[in-house]
Amino acid sequence: MSTATMVIASSSWSRALLQISPYTFSALGIAIAIGVSVLGAAWGIYITGSSLIGAAIKAPRITSKNLISVIFCEAVAIYGVIVAIILQTKLESVPASQIYAPESMRAGYAIFASGIIVGFANLVCGLCVGIIGSSCALSDAQNSSLFVKILVIEIFGSALGLFGVIVGIIMSAQASWPTKV
Numbered sequence: 001m002s003t004a005t006m007v008i009a010s011s012s013w014s015r016a017l018l019q020i021s022p023y024t025f026s027a028l029g030i031a032i033a034i035g036v037s038v039l040g041a042a043w044g045i046y047i048t049g050s051s052l053i054g055a056a057i058k059a060p061r062i063t064s065k066n067l068i069s070v071i072f073c074e075a076v077a078i079y080g081v082i083v084a085i086i087l088q089t090k091l092e093s094v095p096a097s098q099i100y101a102p103e104s105m106r107a108g109y110a111i112f113a114s115g116i117i118v119g120f121a122n123l124v125c126g127l128c129v130g131i132i133g134s135s136c137a138l139s140d141a142q143n144s145s146l147f148v149k150i151l152v153i154e155i156f157g158s159a160l161g162l163f164g165v166i167v168g169i170i171m172s173a174q175a176s177w178p179t180k181v
Contacts, residue, residue, distance in 0.1 A: 021099060022108025023091070026175075029115025030087045033168070036119030037080020037161075040126025044073035047130030048137065055141035062140045065147065069133025072158045076126040079161045083118045083168050087111050092177040103178040110174035117171060121164020128157040 048069045056063045090111055094104055136150040 018100070018105070022104045023099075025108040025112040026087070026091055029112035030084050031115070032112075032119040033087060033115035034080045034084040034119075037083075037122035037126075038077045040123035041073050041075075041077035041080075042126070043123075044076060044126035044128075044130025044133070045070055047127070048073060048133035051134035052137040055137045059141040061144075062137060066133070066137045066140060068151065069129065069136055069154060072129045072133065072154060073126055075158065076122045076129065076161050079125075079165050080118060080122050083114070083165055083172075086169065087114060087172055090172055090175045094177050098178045101178050103176060107175040107177045110171055114168040114171040114175075118164050118168035121167070122161045125158065125161035125164065128160060129154060132157050 048066075052063065052066050052069070055066075090107070094101075098104060132150065132154040136147065136154060139146040139150060
């Protein structure tokens with residue numbers, strides 16, 4: 001690809017991105033925050049739950065105490081809901097003449113970036129907690145003294161989701177819409 005073609009392609013992409021409403025970016029960020037967080041929680045519950053049910057055949061005593069792993073996975077979805085509510089409160093209506101103002105674009109991109117960060121941090125957190133919860137159930141079925149040790153590791157894995165929430169809230173602080181005239 002020649003340099004002239006690359007310049008034209010990059011300018012057309014930047015032009016296209018500047019023509020999309022900042023409200024669209026905000027809505028996408030909110031949807032990604034909640035949707036991908038719920039996907040991470042569901043995936044983690046699937047991983048943990050299938051191992052928990054399988055290991056409970058050998059040792060039925062593990063089912064009640066290993067449900068905490070499922071609760072940790074569900075917390076990931078709750079993180080996404082909380083951030084989506086916070087991001088929703090950041091939306092403000094502005095006059096039509098200021099929709100594409102630099103402040104509006106910055107606010108839309110900030111909410112979008114916050115949603116992406118929270119969504120994918122919680123996706124990874126859900127997978128992490130699910131895998132650790134799975135190993136916790138399997139090892140607890142073999143040796144009950146390992147439960148607390150692996151549960152501590154699971155708590156550290158769950159902290160990944162909280163880090164994503166904190167970074168998302170910091171990013172969303174950049175969202176300030178233009179004042180109404």
